[in-house]
Amino acid sequence: MTALSLSLAIPAADDASSPVTDEPVALLQLDLSDPPEAASAVYREVRRGRRVVAVACGRADAPARLAQALDAIGVVAALPVPGAGLLSGGVSVVAGPETAPPRPASPPARPLRVALAGCGVVGGGVLARLLADARFELIGVLVRDPAKPRDTAIPSGLALSDPAALLAREPDVLVEAISDASTGRALIRAALARGVHVVSANKQAVGGDLPALSALAEASGARLLYSASVGGGAPLIETVRRARAHGEVVRIEAVLNGTCNFILNRLSQGVAFDQALDGARVAGFAEEDPSADLTGLDAAAKLSILAHEGAGLILPVEGIGRDTLDAQAPSGRVRQLARLEAASGIASVRLAAVDGDRLFADLDDEWNALRVTTADGRVFTARGRGAGRIPTTESVWADLSDLAAN
Numbered sequence: 001m002t003a004l005s006l007s008l009a010i011p012a013a014d015d016a017s018s019p020v021t022d023e024p025v026a027l028l029q030l031d032l033s034d035p036p037e038a039a040s041a042v043y044r045e046v047r048r049g050r051r052v053v054a055v056a057c058g059r060a061d062a063p064a065r066l067a068q069a070l071d072a073i074g075v076v077a078a079l080p081v082p083g084a085g086l087l088s089g090g091v092s093v094v095a096g097p098e099t100a101p102p103r104p105a106s107p108p109a110r111p112l113r114v115a116l117a118g119c120g121v122v123g124g125g126v127l128a129r130l131l132a133d134a135r136f137e138l139i140g141v142l143v144r145d146p147a148k149p150r151d152t153a154i155p156s157g158l159a160l161s162d163p164a165a166l167l168a169r170e171p172d173v174l175v176e177a178i179s180d181a182s183t184g185r186a187l188i189r190a191a192l193a194r195g196v197h198v199v200s201a202n203k204q205a206v207g208g209d210l211p212a213l214s215a216l217a218e219a220s221g222a223r224l225l226y227s228a229s230v231g232g233g234a235p236l237i238e239t240v241r242r243a244r245a246h247g248e249v250v251r252i253e254a255v256l257n258g259t260c261n262f263i264l265n266r267l268s269q270g271v272a273f274d275q276a277l278d279g280a281r282v283a284g285f286a287e288e289d290p291s292a293d294l295t296g297l298d299a300a301a302k303l304s305i306l307a308h309e310g311a312g313l314i315l316p317v318e319g320i321g322r323d324t325l326d327a328q329a330p331s332g333r334v335r336q337l338a339r340l341e342a343a344s345g346i347a348s349v350r351l352a353a354v355d356g357d358r359l360f361a362d363l364d365d366e367w368n369a370l371r372v373t374t375a376d377g378r379v380f381t382a383r384g385r386g387a388g389r390i391p392t393t394e395s396v397w398a399d400l401s402d403l404a405a406n
């Protein structure tokens with residue numbers, strides 16, 4: 001797999017998902033013998049804010065296979081016909097030669113010792129990838145019930161139920177994907193205090209204490225990465241950081257909860273609330289107890305993280321005004337919209353009509369979207385799949401790959 005990053009200022013199309021017109025362009029030549037790996041390479045460029053031209057090498061259907069793997073993550077790719085403009089969208093995929101040039105041999109390095117906490121929807125996806133990648137050595141997996149059968153079996157001797165025993169195995173990195181906020185936060189704290197890098201998907205754990213956790217990481221020299229905790233596979237944190245690097249952030253608006261988005265789409269089609277909620281459960285987006293989603297608590301925790309990233313604000317999650325989504329939801333094209341006015345620090349999660357707003361109105365199922373406005377009027381946006389094993393694992397994996405690369 002070869003990659004070339006170009007800094008070109010080429011106007012993008014008037015597309016709600018990429019209105020910024022001077023993003024650099026990455027040119028990737030990809031071997032499609034492993035479509036998920038090729039899609040990962042594209043995803044990492046997209047989350048760096050680059051437009052991508054991907055040359056898919058292999059069989060004649062290589063471009064279609066890459067586009068399909070990207071769709072599973074939540075990256076929309078254009079397959080331009082010969083002669084059409086290559087850079088009209090965020091990601092363009094074109095057919096390349098049958099064989100890609102060989103990859104440059106990477107120098108042998110000591111694998112990163114990884115401790116995985118949580119082995120459910122997200123952790124299970126990470127486990128499968130860790131076991132197949134020589135850059136990492138899995139040294140322990142923390143779960144509630146080590147005897148539970150799993151999609152990917154935890155290798156013998158690695159399943160643990162005691163957080164202290166996990167850290168005693170001396171990992172370089174903790175991947176934290178457990179569903180319990182307080183255990184997650186305590187584990188992250190303990191890891192950072194020992195200088196262990198942390199990759200977390202747990203917004204309740206990270207969002208509840210981000211300033212203190214960041215300070216702890218800085219003091220110990222460890223890195224704290226949590227891209228998946230907001231937006232699943234949608235690169236929302238990265239987009240807010242890019243906006244802040246450009247200029248003062250004045251406003252953040254976002255759809256941050258896939259379960260509510262799924263339900264609101266069904267309600268707008270006339271489906272009853274209970275049936276819509278059941279549909280979200282069957283699709284794997286809503287948990288057995290969906291109250292954090294429906295009361296806006298989940299979106300508030302994510303907004304708190306974005307407020308810290310975008311404006312350095314410390315917003316206690318409980319202080320964010322929230323509407324609850326229930327059978328009395330307003331009719332029409334409604335979203336659970338998280339909003340921050342940075343100057344006043346006023347933050348809310350409200351059910352709001354979004355008719356005519358292209359970024360938020362046409363948002364499928366579990367998709368999330370974000371708009372950040374800076375003081376000079378510039379607008380940064382992002383969209384992507386906000387939940388689910390494949391996109392969320394991809395986001396965790398991109399954080400882990402960044403750590404491995406450094």
Ligand SMILES: NC(=O)c1ccc[n+]([C@@H]2O[C@H](COP(=O)([O-])OP(=O)(O)OC[C@H]3O[C@@H](n4cnc5c(N)ncnc54)[C@H](OP(=O)(O)O)[C@@H]3O)[C@@H](O)[C@H]2O)c1
Binds near residue numbers: 119123144177204388
């Ligand atoms: N699912 C998504 O689409 C998504 C997207 C973005 C972020 N996230 C976040 O990612 C995290 C994991 O989500 P998930 O969907 O993978 O949850 P999940 O399927 O319910 O899995 C949770 C895992 O955490 C383990 N666990 C829970 N409490 C524990 C405790 N006290 N000690 C040790 N292990 C414990 C469970 O162990 P057992 O298996 O033994 O029960 C399980 O393996 C959550 O913080 C969630 O908010 C999820």
